[in-house]
Amino acid sequence: MPIISYREALNQAMREEMERDASIFVMGEEVGHYNGAYKVTQGLLQRFSERRVIDAPIAEMGFAGIGVGAAMVGLRPIIEFMTFNFSLVAIDQIVNNAAKIFQMSGGQFNIPIVFRGPGGPAVQVGSQHSQALESFYAHIPGLKVVMPSTAYDAKGLLKAAIRDDNPVICIEGETLYGTTGEVPTEDYIVPIGKGDIKREGKDITLVAWSKMVWTCLDAAKQLEAQGISCEVLDPRSLRPLDVELLVSSVRKTGRCVVVEVGWPMCGYGAEIAYQVQRHCMDALDAPVERVTSDDVPMPYAKNLEDRCSRSRET
Amino acid sequence: MVGVLMTTPESARVEPEAAQPDVETTVAELAPLYRQMLAIRRMEEACAKAYSQGKIGGFLHLIIGQEAVCVGAVAAIQRDDYVVATYREHGHAYAKGIAARPIMAELYGKKTGLVKGLGGSMHLFDKATNFLGGHGIVGGHVPIGAGAALASKYRGDGRVTLCFFGDGASTIGGFAEGLALAALWKLPLVLICENNRYSMGTPLYRSLAVEDVSLRALAHGMARDRFDGDDVVKVKRRIAEAVERARTTGEPTLVEIVTYRFRGHSMSDPGLYRTKDEVEEWKRRDPLHRSRDRLLTLGMAPAELEALEEDVRLEIEDSVRFAEESPAADSYLPYVIKE
Numbered sequence: 001m002p003i004i005s006y007r008e009a010l011n012q013a014m015r016e017e018m019e020r021d022a023s024i025f026v027m028g029e030e031v032g033h034y035n036g037a038y039k040v041t042q043g044l045l046q047r048f049s050e051r052r053v054i055d056a057p058i059a060e061m062g063f064a065g066i067g068v069g070a071a072m073v074g075l076r077p078i079i080e081f082m083t084f085n086f087s088l089v090a091i092d093q094i095v096n097n098a099a100k101i102f103q104m105s106g107g108q109f110n111i112p113i114v115f116r117g118p119g120g121p122a123v124q125v126g127s128q129h130s131q132a133l134e135s136f137y138a139h140i141p142g143l144k145v146v147m148p149s150t151a152y153d154a155k156g157l158l159k160a161a162i163r164d165d166n167p168v169i170c171i172e173g174e175t176l177y178g179t180t181g182e183v184p185t186e187d188y189i190v191p192i193g194k195g196d197i198k199r200e201g202k203d204i205t206l207v208a209w210s211k212m213v214w215t216c217l218d219a220a221k222q223l224e225a226q227g228i229s230c231e232v233l234d235p236r237s238l239r240p241l242d243v244e245l246l247v248s249s250v251r252k253t254g255r256c257v258v259v260e261v262g263w264p265m266c267g268y269g270a271e272i273a274y275q276v277q278r279h280c281m282d283a284l285d286a287p288v289e290r291v292t293s294d295d296v297p298m299p300y301a302k303n304l305e306d307r308c309s310r311s312r313e314t
Numbered sequence: 315m316v317g318v319l320m321t322t323p324e325s326a327r328v329e330p331e332a333a334q335p336d337v338e339t340t341v342a343e344l345a346p347l348y349r350q351m352l353a354i355r356r357m358e359e360a361c362a363k364a365y366s367q368g369k370i371g372g373f374l375h376l377i378i379g380q381e382a383v384c385v386g387a388v389a390a391i392q393r394d395d396y397v398v399a400t401y402r403e404h405g406h407a408y409a410k411g412i413a414a415r416p417i418m419a420e421l422y423g424k425k426t427g428l429v430k431g432l433g434g435s436m437h438l439f440d441k442a443t444n445f446l447g448g449h450g451i452v453g454g455h456v457p458i459g460a461g462a463a464l465a466s467k468y469r470g471d472g473r474v475t476l477c478f479f480g481d482g483a484s485t486i487g488g489f490a491e492g493l494a495l496a497a498l499w500k501l502p503l504v505l506i507c508e509n510n511r512y513s514m515g516t517p518l519y520r521s522l523a524v525e526d527v528s529l530r531a532l533a534h535g536m537a538r539d540r541f542d543g544d545d546v547v548k549v550k551r552r553i554a555e556a557v558e559r560a561r562t563t564g565e566p567t568l569v570e571i572v573t574y575r576f577r578g579h580s581m582s583d584p585g586l587y588r589t590k591d592e593v594e595e596w597k598r599r600d601p602l603h604r605s606r607d608r609l610l611t612l613g614m615a616p617a618e619l620e621a622l623e624e625d626v627r628l629e630i631e632d633s634v635r636f637a638e639e640s641p642a643a644d645s646y647l648p649y650v651i652k653e
C-alpha cells in the first residue's frame with residue numbers, strides 16, 4: 001500500500017469524489033490560486049477550474065450560507081475553513097441553518113454539505129487561534145462530526161462525509177497534515193459512526209481522537225515498559241459515537257481514561273465518561289478519568305502553552 | 315449557463331495612483347514621524363531575525379512598507395484617543411506610544427512583555443495608552459472600535475477612536491455591521507482601511523465586486539476619503555480632517571489608504587502570488603526613504619539625521635537585549651476571570 005501524508009489523503013478524497021460527482025464543489029479562502037493555506041486543496045483548481053474550486057473572500061458567514069443554499073437545491077459543497085477558529089464567524093449558518101433545515105422542512109430539504117478544515121491548537125498562535133471546537137459541534141443535533149487521526153481515516157472519513165446526505169463537520173488535525181500512513185489505492189470509505197481500536201490492550205482503555213491518538217499510542221508504549229497494557233480507542237466520529245465499541249473495550253479492560261486537547265468544562269470527554277458509567281458500571285475497576293487542557297484561553301508564551309496543554313486531570 | 319463566478323470586471327478595477335507630490339511640511343513636523351517609522355522598520359526587522367532564530371513563535375505579520383499609515387494616522391490624534399488594530403499591529407502600538415521594550419519582550423513570550431507573554435505578536439493591548447488591541451479574527455474588531463466610540467459619545471468625553479483593518483476585512487460581516495451602526499448612531503470613529511492590495515494571497519479584485527472600499531460609506535451617508543499612503547504627512551493631514559469631523563460633529567468617516575506590504579502575509583508566506591517587478595515597483599515608493607529624502611531637501615543637517623538614526627538603532631538594540639534577558643512568562647491563571 002502506498003504511504004502518503006494525511007494532507008495528500010484529504011486531497012485525494014476530494015479529488016476522487018469530484019471526479020465521480022459533478023455536483024461537488026470546493027469553496028473557501030485561498031483554496032484555489034494559493035492551493036490552500038495548508039495546501040490541502042493543492043492542484044484542485046488546476047484540475048477542476050474556477051467553476052468548481054472557488055476562492056472566497058473573507059466572509060465565512062456568507063460562504064457557509066451559500067454552501068447551505070446550494071446544498072438545499074442539489075449541489076454538494078465542501079466548505080473549507082482556513083481554520084475552525086473562523087467557523088465561529090459562520091456558526092449561525094451551521095447551527096441555525098445547516099443543522100435545522102432538514103427537520104424544519106419536514107424532511108423535504110436535506111443538506112449534503114461538508115465543513116472542513118484544521119482545528120485544535122497549533123504552536124504559539126495565541127488564544128483566538130488555538131481552540132478545539134469539536135465539543136461545540138458534537139452538541140448539535142442535525143450535524144455529524146468526524147475527526148481523523150491517520151491518513152487512512154482522513155481519506156475514508158472525508159469520502160464518507162462528502163457522500164453523506166447531511167451536514168458533516170470534518171475537523172482535521174492542524175499538526176497532523178505532515179504525518180504519513182498507508183492508504184490503499186482502491187476506493188474505500190470509513191463509515192461515519194464507526195470507531196477503531198488503534199492498539200489492543202487489556203488493562204485500560206485510552207479514548208482519544210485526532211492528534212491525541214498519537215499521544216496515547218506513545219503513552220501506551222511507555223506504560224508497556226511498566227507492565228501496563230493499554231488499549232487505544234479512536235472513536236473517529238464524535239457524532240454519532242460508536243458506543244458499542246466503547247462499551248466492549250471498557251468491559252474488557254475495566255478502566256477508562258479520556259484524553260482530549262480541549263477544555264474540561266462540558267468537553268466531549270464528559271459524554272464518553274457518561275456513556276461508560278451508564279453501560280459499564282458493573283465492569284469498572286476505577287472511576288473514569290479525563291485528561292484535558294487547562295481551563296483557560298491558550299496563552300502565547302511557549303512555556304505557558306506547554307504547561308496549559310500538558311495532560312491535566314479533571 | 316454554466317459559469318465561473320465573477321470577480322471584479324476589468325472595467326471596475328482600481329489601479330493604484332502614481333506617486334503623488336509631497337504635502338507641505340517642516341523638519342520639525344516630519345523628523346519625529348520619520349523617527350517613528352524608522353523605529354518600526356528596525357523593530358520589525360529585528361522581529362524577523364528573532365523569528366528565524368526560533369526566539370519568537372506562532373504567527374508573525376510584519377507591516378514593513380506600510381509604516382506611514384499607522385504613524386501618520388496616530389499622529390493626528392490625542393494621547394487619550396483610542397486605537398483598535400489587527401494582528402499586524404506592532405507599528406500601531408509603537409506609534410500610540412508603547413515602548414519597543416515591552417513590545418519586543420511580548421513577542422519573545424517574556425514576563426516583561428506588554429501583556430505578560432499571554433498574547434504575543436497578534437495581541438498587543440495597553441490600557442495606559444488606550445491601545446485597545448491587536449485582534450486575530452478578521453473584522454471582528456471593527457464593532458469593538460465602534461463600541462469605544464459609542465462610549466465616548468455616551469460619556470461626552472470628546473475622544474475619537476481610530477479603527478484599522480485590512481482590505482480583506484471589507485467583505486466580512488463584522489466590518490459591514492460595525493460600519494452600519496457607526497453611521498446610524500453617528501459615532502466619533504475613523505475607520506481606516508489599510509489597503510495593501512492583498513489579503514493573504516488574494517488580490518482585492520478577487521474579493522470585491524468594485525475594488526474601492528471607501529465607496530461602502532456612500533450607502534450609509536457617511537463621509538469617505540481615499541488616498542495613497544506613501545507620504546506620512548499626507549496621511550496625518552487627511553486623517554486629521556476625519557478626526558476633526560469626529561470630534562466636532564461626532565460623525566464617522568471611512569478612509570481607505572492605498573499602501574503595500576513588502577514582505578509576505580506572515581513569516582510562512584513566500585508571497586509567490588506577486589511578481590518581483592510589482593514588489594520592486596512599490597519598494598521604489600518606500601515611505602521611509604521618501605521621508606528621509608524630504609528631510610534632507612527641507613534642510614535637515616545630514617549629521618543630525620544620522621544622529622537620529624543612530625538613536626533609533628540603539629533603542630531597538632536595547633529592546634532586543636531587554637527581551638532576551640527578561641525572565642520567561644510565568645503565569646496565566648490570574649487573568650481568566652476578574653475576581
Ligand SMILES: Cc1ncc(C[n+]2csc(CCOP(=O)(O)OP(=O)(O)O)c2C)c(N)n1
Binds near residue numbers: 058452453482510
Ligand atoms: C474571520 C477570519 N477568517 C480568516 C482569517 C485568516 N486570515 C488572517 S489574516 C487574513 C488576510 C487578511 O487580509 P487583510 O484584511 O487585507 O489584512 P492584511 O493581512 O493585508 O493586513 C486571513 C484570511 C482570520 N484571521 N479571520
Ligand SMILES: [Mg+2]
Binds near residue numbers: 481508510513514
Ligand atoms: Mg490586505
